[in-house]
Amino acid sequence: MIYSPHTLQVKVVKPLEKDDYGRPIPxxxxESWVDVCKCRCDDNSTKEFTSDNGSVYRPAYHIVCSGKISVKAGDSIRCMNGEEVRGKGLVYMVKQLNMLNYSEVWV
Incomplete structure (x- = not known):
């Protein structure tokens, strides 16, 4: 992708380790944020999705990344513009295109 000014990050949650008796170790x-790829994050207020049960969902952000990404629906992600958060939320849908080699994410 030629224009990718932002960085896509995914939240990684590491569970507490437990001792021999099953108690959590302090x-x-x-939680930490891990860089996934460079991306472009656009505000989105026009596209609507209708689920199988008929509820309508209008995502707040449309993110385009080059290549295939490992993000899936339900993941917590954010787009960074330098040190500033451009957009964040839970992933609603991920589309990966074969011929054009890019992925789209709706948050």
Whole structure:
């Protein structure tokens, strides 16, 4: 992708480790943000999706990444513009195109 000013990050949650008795060990586990790829994050207020049960969903952001990405529906992601958060939320849908080699994510 020629124009990709933002960085896509996914939240990784590491569970607490447990001792021999099944008790959580303090100081283990936690959350961190991991870089996935460069991307373009656009505000989206026009596209609507209708689920199988008839509910309508209008995503707030449309993210385009080059290549195939490992993000799936339900993941918590954010797009960074330098140190500033451009957009964040839960992934609603991911589309990966074969011929054009890019992925689309709706948040």
């Amino acid at each position: 100081g283990t586990g936690g």
